Amino acid sequence: MTEQASTAAAAGRPGLRAGRDGGVGWGLRSVVALTGLVLIAPTAVVIPMSFSAGDTFQFPPEDWSLRWYQAFFSSEKWMRSLLTSVQIGLLVAVTATVLGVAAAFGLNRAGFRGRGAIRSLMMAPLIVPGIVVAVAIYGVFLRWQLNGTAIGFVTAHTVMALPFVVTVMTTSLAGYDRTLDTAAASLGATQVTTFFRITVPLIAPGVLSGFVFAFVMSLDEVVVALFLQTPDIQTLPVQMYNSITLEIDPTIAAASSLMVTATTLVLLVPQFVRRKRSTP
């Protein structure tokens, strides 16, 4: 295409012209809208699917019912896996938050060599391919007899949740004005008072976000949980996995809807807390 021709082509398209002065042309607008649809729609189909009356994964469903919710809440198998997941998730959230917040503090406040290496180490569980992490942990857990134990699940998930907590806390601490500590001290506050009256309120939103991320990460994790599962201890995502691969069990549609709703709500909690704080 020659230069003139393409200039003419560009001039002939109102969308491109309109995009020029800061606004967004209709061409770009529709591309973005389509992208948004691709991002949201596929997951949204689980919600109508969960109200299906049929026995198969037929979508869209022909008739509607609440039978899969009933199946979910009355099945011992599903309820036990839900309970397992929530328990493991809470334990993971507590340990990962404690360890991650401490680590972020150490990285932020202490000056020592090799800090960059430690920081990379904290992020490594995100970068190393998921399947390699799963197989590696499974390998040593077989020897240490941690497979199918609560401790095994909690430690494995804590390792994977740490990067999230450390990242959130690092961002939170980066915005922490340390002259406030000095100001408190100059006004006669002890270190302990400063910590509880100044530091804790300032970092609380970051800690809460870290806690929530760690909980959701554990609640959602499948790959490691698939390897560590035993018939006695299965997390909800593992049960969901098995309900597609082993048995065609549409109860998964109800489980999926509940998971999507629950994770979205839980993740919105820190947002609301922050908003409340900023508008007292």
Place this chain on the structure above:
Amino acid sequence: MSAPTASAPPVAATGGAGPAPARPRRRMAGWFILPATALLLVFFCYPLAFVIWRSFTDPSAGLGNYTALLHDGVSTTVLVRTLVTGLIVSACTLVIAYPYAYTMTRVGPRGRNLMTVVVLLPFWTSMMARNFAWYMLEQRGGLIDDAFSAVGIHGVVLLGSVPGVAVAMVQVMLPFMVLPLYSGMEGIDKRLLDAATSLGAPRWRAFARVYLPLSLPGVLSGFTLVFILTLGFYVTPALLGSPQESLVAQLIATQVSKLLDFGGAGALGTVLLAVTLLALFVVSRFANLSSTTEKAVTND
């Protein structure tokens, strides 16, 4: 909400070089990293090292697992298929994410917030729910099949094929492309485009010669991130792909869970890890190169 994927800001500047009124506390703070570091050493580094070690020693010392990998006729095919899939997924994600990220730099703050929430939705939503949703859409008689049948193309069943896996991967990977792209594009001075057009460059050329090169660091980091992450996907290929056309994660999982062949699986895992580190290394060199050129251009 962008925290898990946004890169950490350089805290070193605030923590390390500050004044030292609280020197004893600073030394104490160093101990705070110990518990997390210990946990990672025992439950992450040691297991990884053990897997790598076993790939050279299990069942016998030497490179047996690696030569087997080259000659068994399956592993190399699967590895190549995985790498190609990763590249295709990264490329598709880039094509979709680029206009999206570009638009994010041009709309107001409210629009930007909305677009960020939308792009992070797949990241938030349960992984199993997402894969189950694609399972329904891609199956025979699913929505995708129906849609193509409606326009006269029959039998588009993505379930059980590599394209089916790739489509689902693209959806999940979009946030990992959009966010680095956006943070790169945000720093581009829009007046450069006006300058180029005022000097007589047609819009497409101003874009291709000025904007595109400036956005390359973001493109590279997004591309690498997506590529690396797709290599380790297990659940998506296991549910939406087929055992006949498996990706490397499925092969590793089968070797471990069905055959308990930790040596062979370890060799594949080590190769995967090496590819990941290589990609990171290469991009870190290129990203630096690009950011220096970026500086050179913007200072002119």
